[in-house]
Amino acid sequence: MSQTITIDPVTRIEGHSKITIQLDDAGRVTSARFHVTQFRGFEKLVEGRPFHEMPSLTARICGICPVSHLIASAKTCDALMAVQIPPTAVDLRQVLNLAQILQSHALSFFHLSSPDLVLGMDANPEQRNLFGVVGQNPELARDGIWLRQFGQEIIALLAGKRIHPAWVVPGGVSAPLTADRRDAIVQRIPDALLRVRRTLDWYKQIFGDFGAEIRTFGNFPSLFMGLVTGKGELEMYDGNLRIVDATGRIVVDQVDPRTYPEWMGEAVEPDSYLKSPYYKPLGYPDGIYRVGPLARLNLIDRVGTPLADEEWAEFRMLERGATLSSFQYHYARLIEMLFCVEKIDQLLNGPEILSDHVRAKADPNRMEGIGVSEAPRGTLLHHYKIDRKGLMVWANMIIATGNNSLAMNKSVYQVARHFVHGDRIDQGMLNRVEAVIRTYDPCLSCSTHAFGQMPMRVQLLAPDGEVLHELKRG
Amino acid sequence: MSDKLKLATVWLDGCSGCHMSFLDIDERILDVAALADLVYSPLVDNKHFPEMVDITLVEGAVSSEDDYHKIRHVRQHTRILVSLGDCAVTANVPAMRNRFKVEAVLDRAYFENATLNQQIPVEVVPQLRKQSIPVHQVVPVDVFVPGCPPSADNIFYALTELLAGRTPELRTRTHFGA
């Protein structure tokens, strides 16, 4: 008798994402699916809007990574105008993007995932949150709040507002940076470095305690994709794409992201609003790839900043070839935070950073444009078509989290196969299913909005729909 | 649980920016935690909306069947319901899809912009409603905090006033699109 387990939000009315697990006659897991249950329709609703509204509009896709959308969108608009933006504007946008990655990584690691790491996967759900971490490890919690705040304050200092600032515009940015603001940021760099390094040291001490999770949390071969500089270093703003395989071998390199329709496909599943991109030459679903911190650190030749490079050297020793366990997204995220702080420091100390030449102006000169950057969660792509008046006629967006859709599904399956047996479901299994999804830091508000700890109800159903076993969280 | 007031935050069709702005009160979140228990929120691990909550902040418009049922449930179990941010207050960005038919919006994503297995997802996922509407068109709302998102200071102000049993005076502090 085959059975289906549904991990459903707390009641029918809660639904943002769900997980279903299929068992065979012998009580073994045969499949598991992650369903995203919200849809927002940006690709259509932007139709008819002036193209220069797009950065502000698409920032509203996501309040966790609005800057990522601002950047990718503004780059797409630059392409429509066919302008080369002033170098200082490039640097300022980069600082903004790095600050965004810093704050978002802090949110993911400290606010959302550290409760699992500090209190344990089997801890009482009542305490498994940031406030619980404050009680158990106040220094870590305060470092997290501080680092997120630092990232957000850099954004506010540059762009005037922490969330949905209007400063990034087609052609550059709307105002130059002032010396006092730059100094206010640079002054706090040493403190930021100290806090990230302290957290890294802590993480390196404790991750060994999670052996079973490391072995089963999305630990499988896949491709990894991300931007790199011309020298193969970590790149968050420009650059070209590189794809490596599970052994770390380069599959393709320095691919112009604008060619994506030739080699990237998007498949639709009947049971999720999240589409599943795949690498066309390997087909679907074999063309599974991962993006984001783990992918980026797997595919580069070096990071490109001194402290992060030291840490990266250790990270590289985790496994031969690419590091395959998605559990280590956490590790990669912390190393990237170090990179962000170092790189912000470098950029802000550049000789031209205070230049007031920060914006190129032009009417639209091309009817189609593509813009790509790295968001906290991975490669983000915007693609627009406009009419002669500059009004939007079409848009396609491949969101960072979407790239990981196939991998998240496969990871849920792997965790379920390892932790679910027969007709019994226990609390630990639920926590771990949540936790594996969380390693990807899915920014589902880009397509749905279940961030943090998903409310869950697990039901074990007989084929006729009879509830055989039920477990609620909380 | 303690005798502190009960606070909840709910997320409908929004971008999470209002929740992020709430987190932007930074360390003051510990002050809030001293006055109230965050009993239900995407940020904490409690899975059930409690029997009665003193204050619930709602982000986002009502766009899907899930949103619709959820907000009605939340209203029944909340003393003071706060529309947090322009999406909750006016339906803002989500409402921009209202000038198209739902089918056309889905069509763009799942037929035109897909390369394999083109189809509209219908299994497991909730249906979209024809229109995306503000919260107060579905249930009565007690306090409106506009802004996209409202600033952390304004959220902190509104919250501490409400926790002190006063009605926050927001007209001079924030406005639509702030």
Ligand code: SF4
């Ligand atoms: S009001 Fe603005 S910040 Fe809040 S959810 Fe809506 S778009 Fe996001």
